[in-house]
């Protein structure tokens with residue numbers, strides 16, 4: 001069955017089983033491997049992508065449910081929040097193994113869009129669905145705050 | 158998709174590719190310096206750490222350094238502390254400190270011979286003639302020169318990189334989706350394998366009916382292997398649906414195991430004399446004379462590594478032997494184990510080492526379980542397309558290679574000043590090394606047998622236990638439980654006056 005999904009701005013007509021999770025369409029059919037498989041049951045956040053700008057767990061979303069929607073993955077995420085976060089992640093060496101970090105960044109982009117200057121509690125609450133087994137949580141928090149500060153200076157300039 | 162294998166082009170035959178100074182340093186004419194890192198990058202930062210050592214002596218510019226994981230080649234890339242190609246024991250810097258600096262120094266001196274020349278941040282300068290060149294400019298010419306016979310290392314006071322914080326990381330691609338983990342390996346005709354494992358440790362396959370699975374779209378083969386039944390399909394989802402469609406019957410496990418029964422058995426054992434790991438002075442006499450000594454028992458459960466990236470591996474049969482791509486932590490062990498499955502010499506197993514999404518000890522194990530599982534799948538299947546073995550999170554959690562469960566029993570005596578005069582610790586659990594019932598497993602007692610306190614009477618004993626639950630290294634190994642028990646006990650044991658131990 002052909003399903004049409006817009007991924008990273010490009011319309012893709014896919015011939016896949018409708019119950020195939022979006023994650024595996026992205027990874028195995030479109031070969032965009034930045035979005036990770038961690039649990040497959042919406043418990044870890046490694047597979048986070050944006051649907052119409054909102055974070056979703058792609059492992060638990062059948063591709064048929066996202067037909068006609070706009071999906072963005074880590075490979076194409078853009079805008080001031082994404083850029084500030086990616087720069088902060090490198091500058092503060094936030095990641096360790098890195099396997100969870102695509103998902104962390106995709107969630108963090110939305111956090112900063114909805115709350116440009118999040119508190120520790122805001123960060124902990126918003127990011128709680130993204131597990132990091134290397135336990136980089138302290139630096140994730142610092143990275144988000146660093147990016148928020150950078151964005152604030154850009155706005156006032 | 159291209160993977161650099163780390164085994165650089167034989168540019169002694171073709172100097173136009175630049176200078177392959179040694180196993181670790183490759184200087185390209187385009188001025189990139191590619192360093193081969195012999196330890197697995199699993200999040201601990203070893204690509205940055207080892208690169209720092211080489212770049213320091215090479216006087217390279219940090220920005221021109223790139224890194225690649227070393228392929229399996231124990232002769233070139235062994236851990237100098239273990240004598241095998243293996244990442245573990247927090248030993249990457251310790252075993253490579255001089256080796257990496259010498260590799261960097263040799264590469265620098267190969268390019269630059271005259272004493273009147275200086276090198277700084279990747280620029281080679283001759284002050285008298287006011288000429289300068291980049292590493293890339295010199296790479297082709299240097300490749301035609303003979304190796305320097307001796308190298309001299311920097312005085313630590315001249316270090317510009319070693320010891321400096323905040324060097325940009327060299328395990329790049331982790332913020333834009335570009336970093337390639339095992340899970341991300343793609344080849345045009347690659348299949349994905351998902352395996353149905355026995356539902357209990359020690360259980361075995363009785364019967365499989367794969368007729369439904371074999372009819373599903375994308376499913377290419379179903380093969381029975383020693384560790385279960387594997388479904389091979391074009392994509393992960395098809396393979397997983399194939400596994401779900403298998404009709405399986407299992408033989409019951411050879412022995413029943415339950416956590417409460419195991420803990421009860423361990424606690425009984427802890428009260429009996431065990432294998433002596435350390436025996437200083439006369440603990441029995443001192444404890445026997447002290448009616449007030451405190452006895453404490455600590456229970457430790459099995460622990461799963463639960464690396465963020467569930468276990469996985471890619472393997473292809475080739476004309477030359479076998480080629481593999483994965484976050485390999487113990488190349489020497491895996492090479493030998495996979496070679497055995499195929500009846501090949503270990504050097505015919507080519508392993509390309511990729512980034513690992515965490516490991517915490519899981520990817521290094523005496524049995525090389527998941528590489529061997531994939532080798533058995535490909536051997537049973539008999540074809541030559543590459544196959545990616547993917548464990549689901551459930552597979553990863555249930556498969557084990559846990560940190561063993563333990564019971565610790567501690568007793569100590571204090572004198573009137575509060576000093577500890579006798580210390581007894583008995584540790585009961587499975588031996589990671591597989592030690593027999595007469596041999597102390599040094600990994601079970603590390604952190605206890607080498608107790609650093611000045612106590613005149615110390616007795617540390619261990620009982621090795623045996624069951625079907627697979628156990629292995631878990632980060633920091635013995636100290637995860639020994640240090641914990643020791644320090645809990647020290648806090649629990651009431652000081653009579655002060656504590657000087």
Ligand code: FES
Pocket residue numbers: 036037038039040041042043044045046047048057058059060
């Ligand atoms: S893989 Fe989707 S939440 Fe874990």
Ligand code: FES
Pocket residue numbers: 095096097098099100101131132133134135136200465514515
């Ligand atoms: S960086 Fe390793 S799991 Fe988050």
